[in-house]
Amino acid sequence: MNMDIESLRSFIACVENDSFTRAANQLHRTQSAISMQMKKLQEDVGKPLFEKSGRKLHLTQDGHTLMRYAKQLVRLHDDTLAHMRQSERPTLLRLGCPDDYADTILPSLTAQLHQLWQNLELDIHCMSSNRIKDALDQGELDLGVITRSPDSEEGLFLYHDQGVWVGTWHPETSISLAVFQRDCRFHQAAIEGLMKQERTFKVIANCQSASALRALVKAGLAIGALAQSSAEDLPILSVQGLPPLPSIDVVLIRSNTPSNPVKETDLLQISRGFHRAD
Structure with a gap:
């Protein structure tokens, strides 16, 4: 037996309206189309569903049984379809993060973020603070x-x-320096600190990428200034003879646009559950 869900919907309308004509008006269909659906439904079921008494429709015993199940089937169909359509819509979240914090x-x-939104479309953009x-x-x-x-x-x-x-x-040599872009706190502190010490130095590269900065330092072409969490396996130099670099806090901020899926409560939950990998 194969029953069409729209035929069941029409069947329910016929019973509730006690008329093929009123059911057709409710469903914005012709009476002949509804009659054809009911004829096909009775053929699929293999049993009569209606009996007429004058102009009124009466359900047979099998019709009453089908009515009970038809309501459940249509409700389940509609609920499932609504849930699936809702689930298909991903939550778009556009995240900005400085490149030097990508690993940590x-x-x-x-x-x-994926725990907060099960169907998340995450776009990550690496750029300065x-x-x-x-x-x-x-x-x-x-x-x-x-x-x-x-x-x-x-x-x-x-x-x-x-x-x-x-x-x-080597302190006796001039300094070759690899730093992040000019709006980086460590760039400013390194350059200004060396200038105050009246040291001879040369900036060999302003890097947008932490991996590029680390590669230049690892190759021995320069020393660098960056956050300790981003140093990875690079040797950390003593500040003796070099200007001190600032400490920083790493924080989360959100935009105030109405379409932003991230609410203040989400920020609090992320902050409380955040554990930086050492």
Whole structure:
């Protein structure tokens, strides 16, 4: 037996309206189309469903049985379809994160975001903290990982980090330096600190990528300035003879656009559950 769900829907309308004509009007179909559906449904069931008494329709015993199941089947069909259509819609979340935190922050943060949204479409954009803040203000991002000064209250705290010098350096030689772009706190502190010490140095590269900076340092072409969590296996230099680098807080901020799926309660949950991989 093969029953069409739309035929069952029409059957329910016929019974509830006590008329093929009124059912046709309710379903915006012709009476002949409804009559054909009921004829086909009775053929599929193999038993009569209606009996007429004058102009009124009466259900047979088999019709009463089918009516009970038809309502359940149509409800289950509609609920299933609504759930599946809702599930098909992914939650788009646009995340900005500085490249130097990709190894330390993104794995844990990505895992938490997918726990909050089961059908998540996550777009990750690597850029500096200042560019992330601009993109959030313009509604181009929903969530951002940025650095802030320890005395600032901007964003929701994730963890504390310290700037370090990395590489191999001989104090008697001039300094070759690899740093991040000019809006990086460590870039500013390294350049300004060396200038105050009146040291001779040369910036061999302003890097947008942490992997590029680490590669230059690892090859012995320069020393670098970056967060300790991003140093990986690079040797950390003592600050003796080199200017100190600032400490920073790593925080989460969100845009205030109405379409942003990330709410303040989500930020709190992420902050509480965040554990940076050591």
